[in-house]
Amino acid sequence: MNLAVQQAMPTSTGSAQKLSDEMFRTFRGYIYELTGIYFQDNKKYLLEGRLSKRLQVLGLASYDQYFNLLKYGSQRKDELFALYDAVTINETFFFRNEPQFEALQNSLIPELMPKKKSSGQKLRIWSSASSSGEEAYTLSMIFHEKIRIKYPNVGLEVVGTDINSTVLDIAQRGQYREYAIRNTPKEYLNKYFVQQDGKYNLKDEVKRYARFEHLNLYDQQRMRAMRNFDVIFCCNVLIYFDAQSKTKIVSNLYDSLNPGGYLFIGYAESLHGVSKAFKLVNFPKTIVYKKD
Ligand SMILES: C[S@@+](CC[C@H](N)C(=O)[O-])C[C@H]1O[C@@H](n2cnc3c(N)ncnc32)[C@H](O)[C@@H]1O
Known part of the structure; x- marks a missing residue:
């Protein structure tokens, strides 16, 4: 669907907690619904790397817990902002084009x-x-x-x-x-x-x-x-x-x-x-x- 994210986003490195295909699709759909950003199948590992860092920071044991927190947690708004920070690529410089x-x-x-x-x-x-x-x-x-x-x-x-x-x-x-x-x-x-x-x-x-x-x-x-x-x-x-x-x-x-x-x-x-x-x-x- 979106060739773009595929080309534009680097691949993740380091060890991350495994994200199941089902949870990948859940997060991908949710991120798309909120931001319009679409993660291609081959960018699963990138998303996994980014989300697993949030799990670590928040001390959560699973992606299900993180998803629940994003949808229903009392700090939902703050965590959505953290999610946006986690999934965006911010490369830029002065006099770029x-x-x-x-x-x-x-x-x-x-x-x-x-x-x-x-x-x-x-x-x-x-x-x-x-x-x-x-x-x-x-x-x-x-x-x-x-x-x-x-x-x-x-x-x-x-x-x-x-x-x-x-x-x-x-x-x-x-x-x-x-x-x-x-x-x-x-x-x-x-x-x-x-x-x-x-x-x-x-x-x-x-x-x-x-x-x-x-x-x-x-x-x-x-x-x-x-x-x-x-x-x-x-x-x-x-x-x-x-x-x-x-x-x-x-x-x-x-x-x-x-x-x-x-x-x-x-x-x-x-x-x-x-x-x-x-x-x-x-x-x-x-x-x-x-x-x-
Ligand atoms: C690669 S940077 C480009 C910066 C600058 N425009 C340039 O060309 O150098 C892309 C920026 O788009 C922002 N971005 C991605 N999705 C967005 C959205 N749905 N709404 C607003 N900004 C978004 C990212 O956070 C990131 O800072």
Whole structure:
């Protein structure tokens, strides 16, 4: 069904308590129902590894006990958040897909900004699977460095959301390791980060454009509240969903965009068979989806 999770997720290692095929299907169905993420049969060992760590932390003897706790436990909500943290892959880094940022800066901004200027509104960008914030803050840095000077009367609001609350804490802190900054141009690194004890702390002058909140892209109700975005980044997350959940999520993202707004998805992702609502716009080395 979903080739994507199969390709995108690494295999688990180490010894884990054995997950029966039946319990695997139970957890897979439940995770799918909650998040839209679908675990292929050959990813059973990955799920086993992740869930067995929760069993250890909670001191539980079996997956049945864990499933009951998730469904009916008094701490159900907290454990669901821990489950989301356990089953998601959060790989990201600053300036991850440069052609996208170039298309935004060189073509979309000159198109979108005059309207923003005349309405007195901020440019609103949603980093919808933000992980630890690198994408949202890349946008903030580019705005601060290149865009704000040309459009001094237009502000920026970046909203970063993710289902994983641990990575959102990192985003809020704005403190990164070497790995995250490895693709960051020197001039940005020197200007917008303070290096301390081997960590890179993002300066407030760029942090201030972005705010982060917990949001599950598969939660219809929460998605309905996300409105009036000029640009949405939904990168490197669609690969974890099956066709049905992708269709639901992309349709909601369409509704979240202002008319004339743009959607970016990951380099390896496509809306083929998922949505016909967008107009495809080609830019050097990248495609952008426009709500016409
Ligand atoms: C591989 S990261 C991509 C980060 C960033 N967009 C990038 O391209 O570098 C995928 C992110 O999607 C998040 N995610 C997975 N399923 C989600 C869902 N149903 N709702 C919201 N976020 C989700 C994961 O927690 C993870 O942080």
